[in-house]
Amino acid sequence: MNLPNKIGVYGGGRMGAGIAHAFLLTGGEVTVIEADAAAAAAAGQRVGESLAKAAERGKLAEPLEQVAKRLTATTDPAALSACGLVVEAVPEIVELKMQVLARIEESAPEAVLATNTSSLSVDQLASKLVRPERFLGLHFFNPVPASELVEIVIGAKTASGLVSEAQKWVEALGKTAITVTDSPGFASSRLGVAIALEAMRMLEDGVASAEDIDTAMTLGYKHPMGPLRTTDVVGLDVRLAIAEHLAREVGERFEPPTILREKIAAGHLGRKTGQGFYTW
Missing domain, CATH: 1.10.1040.50 (N-(1-d-carboxylethyl)-l-norvaline Dehydrogenase; domain 2)
Structure with missing residues (x-):
């Protein structure tokens, strides 16, 4: 499984915007979901400003406008329906993450789901999912575009083949993966x-x-x-x-x-x- 061409990011704050930036650089289309129109607009602006700074430093392999046009920021989770991978990047609140993950699974039933949690239990977050075998942790580090590390967190029900695919995705992002089992705080x-x-x-x-x-x-x-x-x-x-x-x-x-x-x-x-x- 190659890196999906359509990626979703649920949550467009500092981390979500950075994750969207990183995936845009791979040539894919990225959809960012936010809670309301103002937050979606702010998320789009956040990613745009990050890309512009990267362009100024010569970090983009293609024109800024070409990269930016592959970004969509919206409030409608249905826009995730064609995504092959959706990364949840909302605040570190268990109940909120579980609600968002259920919403993503309903909107994008064929997608791999990932959480960007830095410390919460992947197994707990997966407990209400219909397809926990298609769920794992992808813990990115701030600032995402410059960081070289992604921590892959394996849940008890995560399919073994998914882990090897996630490692390839991290490599496609130009980053290094470490793999850990679900445990408090990971590594x-x-x-x-x-x-x-x-x-x-x-x-x-x-x-x-x-x-x-x-x-x-x-x-x-x-x-x-x-x-x-x-x-x-x-x-x-x-x-x-x-x-x-x-x-x-x-x-x-x-x-x-x-x-x-x-x-x-x-x-x-x-x-x-x-x-x-x-x-x-």
């Missing part, structure tokens, strides 16, 4: 959050400044970005939700530190609000 989120939470505790305890803690990881361990700056980019609220989920599923070592809760209570969510562990 990437579990490790990333563990480091970030410890960095927050160190900052809270006055061990070092945010800048020096991050520099220890960028220069000492060759991380491209330190854990506190990464948290600002991801969003402190997103980090909190994942940490709370891991604390429930794995244990108290993932209990969020006070400094994280205090910053969120003050409205400091990171880059998207202009203030987090850094001023943006």
Whole structure:
């Protein structure tokens, strides 16, 4: 199974827009679904601006207009009917994701369904699907166009052949796949959050400044970005939700530190609000 020519993305926020961007570069048609007309228009604009920046950097293999015309942003899930793959990219709320996945399955009965969740159980999300064997996790990383990694998450009922096809799709995107079984936080989120939470505790305890803690990881361990700056980019609220989920599923070592809760209570969510562990 080659990469489907028609791809759907349900949710056009930062992650959904980035996923749409990545698939557009493969030459396929991409349909983004949003909740209302204003959100759909904003999603279309978000993808368009991302493509324009890529064009300025010489990252497009064809004219910008030609790539952009393959994008459709709408509110009608029926527009997904011809898609061979649909990626769900709505907020990390179990009930919302399950509702959206059921809607996608009804609208695109022949499509492979994927969730972009960074930590929620793929098996739980699949529990109400009619065809769970055609469902798996495709965890993209922010910013999607520049990120080199996609985490493929295998559910208990995911067809084995689908995993090998997903690996080929990731390769077609110019990215590298890692494959993990469904478990709390998978591999990437579990490790990333563990480091970030410890960095927050160190900052809270006055061990070092945010800048020096991050520099220890960028220069000492060759991380491209330190854990506190990464948290600002991801969003402190997103980090909190994942940490709370891991604390429930794995244990108290993932209990969020006070400094994280205090910053969120003050409205400091990171880059998207202009203030987090850094001023943006």
